[in-house]
Amino acid sequence: MKVTPATRAMLTPKICKVDLCHSPAGTRGMCTKHYQRWLLHGDPHHGESVPLTDSALALMANATVERGPDKGKPTLVARLAGELLAARKPG
Numbered sequence: 001m002k003v004t005p006a007t008r009a010m011l012t013p014k015i016c017k018v019d020l021c022h023s024p025a026g027t028r029g030m031c032t033k034h035y036q037r038w039l040l041h042g043d044p045h046h047g048e049s050v051p052l053t054d055s056a057l058a059l060m061a062n063a064t065v066e067r068g069p070d071k072g073k074p075t076l077v078a079r080l081a082g083e084l085l086a087a088r089k090p091g
Protein backbone atom coordinates (compact mmCIF):
# COMPACT_ATOMS: atom_id res chain seq x y z
CA MET A 1 0.00 0.00 0.00
CA LYS A 2 1.33 3.39 -0.95
CA VAL A 3 1.26 5.85 1.92
CA THR A 4 0.14 9.24 0.69
CA PRO A 5 0.41 12.36 2.86
CA ALA A 6 -3.36 12.18 3.41
CA THR A 7 -3.11 8.58 4.61
CA ARG A 8 -0.20 9.46 6.89
CA ALA A 9 -2.25 12.31 8.36
CA MET A 10 -5.08 9.88 9.12
CA LEU A 11 -2.72 7.36 10.71
CA THR A 12 -0.92 9.93 12.87
CA PRO A 13 -2.72 10.36 16.16
CA LYS A 14 -3.56 14.00 16.80
CA ILE A 15 -2.99 15.40 20.27
CA CYS A 16 -5.11 18.07 21.94
CA LYS A 17 -3.78 21.54 21.10
CA VAL A 18 -4.25 22.80 24.66
CA ASP A 19 -0.94 23.26 26.48
CA LEU A 20 0.15 20.35 28.69
CA CYS A 21 -2.75 18.16 27.51
CA HIS A 22 -1.81 14.86 25.87
CA SER A 23 -5.28 13.50 25.20
CA PRO A 24 -6.32 12.52 21.67
CA ALA A 25 -7.70 15.47 19.71
CA GLY A 26 -11.15 15.55 18.20
CA THR A 27 -13.26 18.54 17.24
CA ARG A 28 -11.34 21.79 16.65
CA GLY A 29 -8.07 20.08 17.57
CA MET A 30 -9.04 19.69 21.21
CA CYS A 31 -9.81 16.62 23.31
CA THR A 32 -13.39 16.06 24.50
CA LYS A 33 -12.80 17.67 27.90
CA HIS A 34 -11.22 20.85 26.55
CA TYR A 35 -13.67 21.11 23.65
CA GLN A 36 -16.61 20.89 26.09
CA ARG A 37 -15.09 23.64 28.26
CA TRP A 38 -14.49 25.82 25.22
CA LEU A 39 -18.02 25.20 23.97
CA LEU A 40 -19.70 25.93 27.32
CA HIS A 41 -17.48 28.69 28.65
CA GLY A 42 -15.49 30.02 25.68
CA ASP A 43 -12.27 28.97 27.42
CA PRO A 44 -10.67 25.50 27.32
CA HIS A 45 -8.99 26.29 30.67
CA HIS A 46 -12.25 27.19 32.42
CA GLY A 47 -12.39 25.92 36.00
CA GLU A 48 -8.72 24.92 36.17
CA SER A 49 -6.93 25.97 39.30
CA VAL A 50 -3.74 28.03 39.24
CA PRO A 51 -0.91 26.94 41.56
CA LEU A 52 -0.30 29.50 44.31
CA THR A 53 3.38 30.05 43.69
CA ASP A 54 5.26 32.81 45.50
CA SER A 55 5.29 34.92 42.34
CA ALA A 56 1.52 34.46 41.87
CA LEU A 57 0.96 35.51 45.49
CA ALA A 58 3.28 38.50 45.04
CA LEU A 59 1.18 39.66 42.08
CA MET A 60 -2.03 39.20 44.06
CA ALA A 61 -0.57 41.04 47.05
CA ASN A 62 -0.31 44.18 44.88
CA ALA A 63 -4.02 44.26 44.02
CA THR A 64 -5.71 47.47 45.08
CA VAL A 65 -9.32 48.60 45.14
CA GLU A 66 -10.10 50.23 41.78
CA ARG A 67 -12.97 52.57 42.70
CA GLY A 68 -15.02 53.85 45.57
CA PRO A 69 -14.00 55.31 48.92
CA ASP A 70 -11.34 52.60 49.43
CA LYS A 71 -9.72 53.25 46.03
CA GLY A 72 -5.98 52.53 46.13
CA LYS A 73 -6.18 50.46 49.30
CA PRO A 74 -5.18 46.76 49.24
CA THR A 75 -8.04 44.41 48.47
CA LEU A 76 -9.01 41.58 50.82
CA VAL A 77 -7.32 39.15 48.41
CA ALA A 78 -4.17 41.29 48.50
CA ARG A 79 -4.08 41.21 52.31
CA LEU A 80 -4.62 37.44 52.37
CA ALA A 81 -1.95 36.89 49.71
CA GLY A 82 0.45 39.04 51.71
CA GLU A 83 -0.22 37.00 54.84
CA LEU A 84 0.32 33.73 52.95
CA LEU A 85 3.60 35.03 51.52
CA ALA A 86 4.79 36.16 54.97
CA ALA A 87 3.88 32.76 56.43
CA ARG A 88 5.94 31.02 53.72
CA LYS A 89 9.08 33.02 54.36
CA PRO A 90 11.58 30.96 56.34
CA GLY A 91 12.52 32.17 59.81
Ligand SMILES: [Zn+2]
Residues within 6 Å of the ligand: 016, 017, 018, 021, 022, 023, 030, 031, 032, 033, 034
Ligand atom coordinates in the same frame (compact mmCIF):
# COMPACT_ATOMS: atom_id res chain seq x y z
ZN1 LIG B 1 -7.18 18.53 26.07
